[in-house]
Amino acid sequence: MRGAHLKVDAVSWGPDRATRLLHPVSFDLAAGDVLGIVGANGAGKSTLLRTLYRFHKPRSGSVLLDGQDIWRMAPRDVARKVAAVLQEQPTDFALSVREIVALGRRPHGSGFAGGGARDADIVEGALQQMALGHLAERGFGTLSGGEKQRAMVARALAQEPLLLILDEPTNHLDIRHQLEILQLIEGLNITVIASLHDLNMAAQCCDQVLLMHSGHAVAFGAPDRVLTEAHIEAAYSVKVARETLLPSNQSHFSFHL
Numbered sequence: 001m002r003g004a005h006l007k008v009d010a011v012s013w014g015p016d017r018a019t020r021l022l023h024p025v026s027f028d029l030a031a032g033d034v035l036g037i038v039g040a041n042g043a044g045k046s047t048l049l050r051t052l053y054r055f056h057k058p059r060s061g062s063v064l065l066d067g068q069d070i071w072r073m074a075p076r077d078v079a080r081k082v083a084a085v086l087q088e089q090p091t092d093f094a095l096s097v098r099e100i101v102a103l104g105r106r107p108h109g110s111g112f113a114g115g116g117a118r119d120a121d122i123v124e125g126a127l128q129q130m131a132l133g134h135l136a137e138r139g140f141g142t143l144s145g146g147e148k149q150r151a152m153v154a155r156a157l158a159q160e161p162l163l164l165i166l167d168e169p170t171n172h173l174d175i176r177h178q179l180e181i182l183q184l185i186e187g188l189n190i191t192v193i194a195s196l197h198d199l200n201m202a203a204q205c206c207d208q209v210l211l212m213h214s215g216h217a218v219a220f221g222a223p224d225r226v227l228t229e230a231h232i233e234a235a236y237s238v239k240v241a242r243e244t245l246l247p248s249n250q251s252h253f254s255f256h257l
């Protein structure tokens, strides 16, 4: 297993000392597990993720990656281990897709200007993994929203992280590419944390789920323990029905006002 063990201990954050947007959150994620962070708009999912990829320094608590506090590590060492795909996309539109993906190699000592044969192979592998081979020489700015999203995931994979953080990874993606991202997440063999809006998807692809509500972590654990009708109704202010699909016998949530 190449994933990292993550221990989040009483992490809170706010833009200033007096304001708390994220109330103390604690969880322990085994190496190689997939964690889905779910919750309504504004629940605090992205804020929590920002404390995990070393963007927001926690106001309290610690984020331990294989036992090391990420705020006591050099930023470059964190970047060698943690990759994040964010909702905001880069503005370096003039770069080609291959050059954007090659930026993922930078924490390892090389960028698109240099880089040896191994870097080139890793970049090519990431392009192929995200089905971007035919777009490799295109300008990033000319891509569609979904193609850009896939390029950002490819850049993160080129980073060869031990922890991959994805903020709404299925945004912009059509059904096929959503399924492909899920398959990729399940097959990666590294630790993955993804914020997800689709609760059926979270139930299907996550080992653990963290439910956020108003900046609080209200439940953490296996999907069938966290994604209950009562939890979802309280966190999203909707009515929920859990149905069994036939003939697959798969459990499926439907939602109503």
Ligand SMILES: Nc1ncnc2c1ncn2[C@@H]1O[C@H](COP(=O)(O)OP(=O)(O)OP(=O)(O)O)[C@@H](O)[C@H]1O
Binding pocket: 015, 021, 039, 040, 041, 042, 043, 044, 045, 046, 047, 048
């Ligand atoms: N730097 C900041 N200063 C002030 N408020 C902030 C800041 N960052 C986030 N917020 C607020 O904190 C709350 C949580 O935001 P966050 O982006 O974490 O939510 P989210 O769960 O990711 O939502 P969404 O599903 O809409 O993306 C929101 O009300 C947001 O407006």
